[in-house]
Ligand SMILES: NC(=O)c1ccc[n+]([C@@H]2O[C@H](COP(=O)([O-])OP(=O)(O)OC[C@H]3O[C@@H](n4cnc5c(N)ncnc54)[C@H](O)[C@@H]3O)[C@@H](O)[C@H]2O)c1
């Protein structure tokens with residue numbers, strides 16, 4: 001399956017399938033790849049880094065710059081990034097800043113990076129517990145989603161992706177939401193046809209939002225941040241995988257929407273049940289200091305403008321609004337998911 005999306009730097013090719021032609025993207029390529037993964041372009045110079053959230057650091061960014069400098073990369077070079085969402089975020093930041101921008105091809109190797117991180121151009125590193133504090137918007141030239149990589153994913157990592165997939169259905173596409181509810185068992189069994197559908201539909205939904213508001217300045221792309229106001233506040237404090245934190249965030253923010261008179265209680269419980277059916281958490285048990293730190297982290301949400309956080313709230317399945325919420329109100333959403 002293939003499609004293209006348009007943006008400020010041109011057009012990005014998106015391919016979803018099994019056993020992709022990596023060699024077609026090898027011209028003047030250098031590779032940034034996660035430790036433990038098989039390099040799809042073995043003839044190209046490569047930098048190997050340990051994957052996972054810790055790679056989103058200024059130290060790792062400097063290592064990538066040093067690698068690009070030492071291999072003589074220039075503006076005709078293509079950086080091919082092979083890894084999970086954390087490594088792809090680092091690669092986007094590096095490619096978007098080295099010589100003020102070199103070509104980037106994303107090869108996502110987790111389901112979450114396939115359905116979300118690889119597309120849309122958000123690159124960043126973390127700053128202590130603050131997620132994605134420093135980064136860029138920089139679009140890749142191509143995104144190669146090869147479902148073969150999914151075969152080796154640990155169960156917890158695999159399931160974490162479904163928070164982002166459910167996000168698309170809950171906030172933007174009721175028909176996809178219903179498809180998900182009907183196909184949980186096939187997706188948990190990693191059935192290829194169901195997986196290809198979930199990845200392709202997720203990416204089409206995300207691409208249409210990015211085309212409408214690439215730099216998140218028109219109040220449209222905020223929707224892709226559903227669940228992330230609370231999610232980012234708890235993710236690093238509680239050592240959750242990103243998808244797990246977003247799952248908790250989607251539930252917390254659904255309750256907040258209901259409290260504001262939008263979502264019906266029955267729908268909140270239905271969304272919570274879908275998230276649970278993917279084996280994802282819907283509540284957390286922080287200590288007092290962790291809860292305090294989570295409240296503090298809300299202030300570093302990039303959707304905040306002055307005294308308000310501009311939160312995307314689901315008002316009914318497939319529909320959302322942008323709501324001005326004071327950080328202390330957003331913090332109240334935490335109480336719905338703390339036990
Ligand atoms: N830029 C965006 O639009 C965007 C969107 C969603 C998430 N993200 C970011 O992505 C990160 C989460 O991404 P993730 O869920 O892929 O987590 P991750 O990158 O931390 O990877 C999870 C684990 O899986 C391992 N792994 C990767 N590929 C594997 C494979 N094929 N087989 C076995 N193990 C493999 C990694 O080494 C790591 O230990 C977060 O930092 C989040 O902020 C960014």
Ligand SMILES: O=C(O)C(=O)C[C@@H](O)[C@H](O)[C@H](O)COP(=O)(O)O
Nearest residue numbers: 116120122131132221224225228302
């Ligand atoms: O692409 C987007 O826009 C998103 O918000 C996608 C999110 O799933 C992703 O986690 C993103 O990195 C969060 O962005 P941030 O701006 O909150 O750091």
Ligand SMILES: [Zn+2]
Nearest residue numbers: 164228242246
């Ligand atoms: Zn996310």
